[in-house]
Amino acid sequence: MAGSGLLFTSCEKVIDVDIKEPPNQLVIEGNITDVSGTQTIKLSQSVPYTDTNIYPPVSGAVVTVSDDTGNTWTFTETEPGQYTFGPLQGVAGRKYTMTVTLDNKTYTATSIMPQAVPVDSLSITKISFGSTEIKTVAVHYTDPAGIANQYRYVMRINGVLTKRIYASNDRLQDGKPIKEQLFYGRDDDNKELESGDVVEVEMQGIDMPVFKYWFTLSQQTQRGPGGGVTPGNPPSNISGGVLGYFSAHTTQIESITVD
Amino acid sequence: MQNKYIFNLFFLIGILLTLPAQAQKRHTISGTVRDGATGETLIGASVRIQGNAGQSVTITNSYGFYSLTQPDGEYDLVVTYTGYQTYTKKVSLAASSTINIELTAGSELQEVVISASDRKNENVRSPQMGLDKLNMKDLDNVPVIFGEKDVLKTIQLLPGVKSGGEGTTGFFVRGGAADQNLILLDEATVYNSSHLLGFFSTFNADAIKDVSLYKGGMPSQYGGRLSSVLDVKMQDGNNKEFGFEGGIGLIASRIKAEGPLVKNRGSFMFSARRTYIDLLLQASPDSAVKGNKLNFYDINAKLNYKFDDKNTIYLSGYFGRDNIGIKNLFENNWGNTTATIRLNHVFNSRLFSNTSFIYNKYNYAVSLLDEDNNINVTSLIRDFNLKQDFQYFSDKHILRFGFQGTHHRIAPSDITTSGKSSFNPLTIENRYGIETALYLSDEWKVSDQLHFLYGARLSGFSLLGPGTFDTYNAEGEVTSSKTYNSGQFVKSYFYLEPRFSASYSLNDENSIKASYNRNTQNIHILSNANTSSPTDQYVMSSNNIKPEIGDQVAMGYFKNAKDNTFEFSAEVYYKWLQNQIEYKNGAELIANANVESELLYGTGRAYGLELYAKKTKGRLTGWISYTLSRTERKFDELNGGNYFAARQDRTHDVALVGIFNLNKRWSFSANYIYNTGNAVTYPAGKYNLGGLTTYYYTERNANRMPHTTRLDISATLKGKETKKFKSSWSFSLYNALNRHNPYAIQFRDKKDDPSRTEAVQIALFGIIPSVTWNFKF
Incomplete structure (x- = not known):
């Protein structure tokens, strides 16, 4: 609760945790966008919590993507763990199926690319929080009425990816002009926004299963174990028991300089 | 049937x-x-x-x-x-x-007696198990945060009762969930018993006469929750002379007035308190701070009038509210309202009757104030109750029987907006239900050694129209949908709940006891977080949600020594829980008409040993409580269908409370707690998702937060007493050792070395000193 921040000053301490090491898991991160170009599907492995953040790529997989109009594209491994095809442009309304075959096991996922919703603009909002002023970036667009829409936002500040995950839907805002504020702060390991910072926001139009995936992750990152929801692996839309997702989404990138 | x-x-x-x-x-x-x-x-x-x-x-x-x-x-x-x-x-x-x-009140040299068993060895002889009575005098002496004496905080020092931890509301009894406690204030249900996100309870100790907590062996006049009954009774007020008392503390002040309406026949009691942190904010020259809100207040009022020896009427009420808000950003307020009318009637010297009409409500409002995104969400749960209770006294039996009826209304969410808000107005359909109960119990003194307390409660619940009711399958998809008119029965459940307790006295000072009881529950809280919050969603049993069922067996050994100077008890219990509720990952609970599609159903078990030793007389009094326990849940869809520890599963809980009367003016007290950390889920691995470190989880709640220990101390200095005026100063140190107890554990990339991750423990409080001045005239 934001209000509690007024009363309680929290205090941090790095602690040792005793964690059982699990075997590495296959992670598939598949994206097909509506921008013509190289489309990428990444395969990597998870590592135990205590290891360094170096994730082994997974080579030698057969990766294909097909759509519901009879097209099939076979992706090729251009770098270890990176399977690409291009140029390819996703089409709104089409259902895409990803098939990954590795070590005689097959993993499949489908995702429907939603209709693109154009970003109108970005803006900077100043919020007084006690005696300090916090600047946030807002995305402006008009949600199309009568259909369920889901969105994901990816924010970079001066080219650096922020660590908070943003996902929203129009459950309570169908058909409205939207001002989506991308709150973030020190909790996300980033500095606060300052004048002169260049903020780049990518807005993605995503389907419902992919929204559930990002929304689950976004809830968990707020306050780790003890203070928030019980964390768990987000529900993947890929069958066969892997981590990750396959998302056919629209994308648009805008940027703004903080005044 | x-x-x-x-x-x-x-x-x-x-x-x-x-x-x-x-x-x-x-x-x-x-x-x-x-x-x-x-x-x-x-x-x-x-x-x-x-x-x-x-x-x-x-x-x-x-x-x-x-x-x-x-x-x-x-x-x-x-x-x-x-x-x-x-x-x-x-x-x-x-x-x-x-x-x-x-x-007549005791002599000048009133010894502090902390036992509530006023009949000698009553705790040993009575068949009642799992009952803790709190002496209101203890409350004056047990140190608590900000110096505000508090019923709920003191109860958490008893065996089998666990707090959710600093900064959380609610308490957990014998492995049950926070929403499985029935909390009654003059018989009215108090749905949210906390102020200021759990740092204070809604019970203003000034207005409270009696507090009983049933952890097991619930008598059959109580029902509707699985874990416990906290029965709080307000004072009636002095019917002989007028009196005022109050206290001025660092963050809150209290005032109470009482007196006769008609001497010896009727009286009134009025008590109020308010915090004033935000009044200080108002005084700030900083205009940004000035508009912020952070306060709560509550009011207790009671009237009674005795018509004659056979007829007495009691009217009592409570109103409380919390407000937090940040100027131009958001506001949140919540609170309970209760009103009780009770009529005592003595039919004859053996048959006592009480009839109660009760109203209670809990509601909240959350507003976002940003012009473009303004939204106001309100929600409430409201009950009307009728209770008729008879007590019949014969030589060897005390019979208790009666009926209860409750009408519930839940308004889950009502959204309003104004101007150019990006939100749409929305009203989620209200839900209506009726709970009924018929009960009978008999406290039977079979012999001097053997006593029984047994009975049964027939509880019924019906979900009523109007409205559209969807039925969901395990995937959360609608399988059928039906519309009902006002007053039509959507779904009904009936359960017979047997209750049985027995005590066998080995001699005057030693006894063994055993009990079994079943409880069912039809009002459930859905909470998106591990901790409860003012905006928790209430749902009733329905076509999708089955009533929760809890069965508990317990056995105990009770011993008194040295003329009741020492009391000792050891109890073991085992509990089976059915139809427990969890929500799915990524569930959206607020303002969601399909909230029942986001739920999972499972079972639970809890067992433990509780040891309690109490010294009730002398200059040094106090108690030691120890709980060894386990509480687990099992859901097909979670943790691979295996049992996992509930969050409040803590292996060891220890509390020591000591009160020392140095002389007529000075008394000192201290309490010390130790408990195992809550069960939490740590990441087992990690992976890369679009450049972000993302955590991989294996077992649910298989890890432990670090343990919590805390020492609180306080000293009370009585002022010079005159016939007309009494006063005292109370000084306290919460967390006197300034230990940073864990509130949450966060995992993140190391700031100085982003190729590694680290676990960070977050604490809320260090040492908190406080001082309160109390007066009475």
Whole structure:
């Protein structure tokens, strides 16, 4: 609760945790966008919590993507763990199926690319929080009425990816002009926004299963174990028991300089 | 099925009522026991008559009423109550008579007695198990945060009761969830018992007369929650003279007024308190700070009037509200309202009746104030209750029977907006339900050694129209949908809940006890977070949600030593829980008409050992409590279908409380707690998702937060006392060792080395000093 921040000053301490090491898991991160170009599907492995953040790529997989109009594209491994095809442009309304075959096991996922919703603009909002002023970036667009829409936002500040995950839907805002504020702060390991910072926001139009995936992750990152929801692996839309997702989404990138 | 049970129940009552008629030449003494100075009825006072023809002993009920039946003859009537002088009177029993008794408060050198078992060895002899009574005098001495004495904080120092941890609301009893506690204030349900996100309870100690917590062996007049009953009773008010008292603390102040309406016949009590952190904010020259809100207040009021020896009316009410808000950003307020009308009627010297009409409501509002995104969400749960309770006193039996009916309304979410808000207005359909109960219990003194308390409760719940009710499959998809008109029954459930407790006294000071009870629950809280919050969503049992069922068995050994100076108890329990509720990952609970599609259903089990040793007399008093326990849940969809620890599963819980009276002016107290950390889920691995470190989880709640220990100390200095005026200063240090206890654990990339991750423990509080000045005149 934001209000509690007024009363309680929290205090941090790095602690040792005793964690059982699990075997590495296959992670598939598949994206097909509506921008013509190289489309990428990444395969990597998870590592135990205590290891360094170096994730082994997974080579030698057969990766294909097909759509519901009879097209099939076979992706090729251009770098270890990176399977690409291009140029390819996703089409709104089409259902895409990803098939990954590795070590005689097959993993499949489908995702429907939603209709693109154009970003109108970005803006900077100043919020007084006690005696300090916090600047946030807002995305402006008009949600199309009568259909369920889901969105994901990816924010970079001066080219650096922020660590908070943003996902929203129009459950309570169908058909409205939207001002989506991308709150973030020190909790996300980033500095606060300052004048002169260049903020780049990518807005993605995503389907419902992919929204559930990002929304689950976004809830968990707020306050780790003890203070928030019980964390768990987000529900993947890929069958066969892997981590990750396959998302056919629209994308648009805008940027703004903080005044 | 249902009718048969009801018939049997009343048939049984009929038989038992005719039993005493067959006895010969017996008469009854009955009446009310009161404080001689204030006229306040005394709950749980011991009333004993002994003579040549026999002897009998009882304790006064919730309204101070007692009834004793013996063969005709000469008797001594002896009434005792902690802190009061013993009352004795010669009684010649030849006809039934009313004897109202007023006790005089103890001598100047009042010893602090922290036992609530006012009848000698009552704790040993009574078949009641799992009951903790809190002496309101203890509250003055146990140190608490910000120096505000608090019923709920003190209860959490008892065995089997766990707090959710610093900064969280709610408490957990014997492995149950926070929403499985029935919290009653003058019989009205208090749905949210906390202020300021859990740092204070809604119970203003000034206005409270009696607190009983049933952890098991619930008597059959209580029902509707699986884990516990916290029965809080407000003071009636002085019916002899006017009085004022209050306290001025660092963050809150309190005032209480009481006095006679008609001397010796009726009285009033009014009590209020308010925090003023934000009044300080208002005084700030910084205009940004000025508009922020952070306060709560509450008001308790009570009136009573005794028409005659047979008829008394009580009116009581509570209103409380919390407000937090940040200027131009958001506001959140919430609170409870209760009102109770009660009519006591003494039909005859053996049959006591109470009829209660009760209203209670909990509601909240959350507003976002940003012009483009303004939204106001309100939600409420409201009950109307009728309770009829009879107590029938015979030689060896005290029968208790009656019925209860409750009408519930839940308005899950009502969204309003204004201007160019990006949100749409929305109203989620209200839900209506009726809970009914018929109950009968008998406290039976089989012999001097063996006592039973047994009975049953037939509970019913019906979900009512109007509205559209969807039925969901396991995937959360709608399988059928049906629309009902107002008052139509959507779904009904009936359960028979057996209750049984027995005590066997090995001798005056040692006993063993056993109990079994079943409870069902039809009001459930859905919470998106591990901790409860003011915006928790209430749902009723429905076509999708089955009533929660809890069965508990317990056994215990109770011992007193050195003339009740020491009390000791050891209890073990095992609990089975059915139809427990969790939500799915990524569930959206607020303002969601399909919220029942986001739920998972499973089972649970909890077991433990509770040890409790108490010193009740002397200059040094206090207690040690220890709980060894386990509580687990099992859901097909979670943790691979295996049992996992509930968040509040803590292996060890220790509390030590000591109160030392140095002299007439100074007293000191300290409490120390140790508990195992909550069960939490740590990441087992990690992976890369679009450049972000993302955590991989294996087992649910398989890890432990670091343990919590805390020492709190306080000192009380009594001011010079005059006949008219009393005052005291109380100084306290919360977390005197300034230990940073874990509130949450966060995982993140190391700031100085992003190729590694680290776990960071977050603490809320260090040491907190406080001072309060209390007065009475």
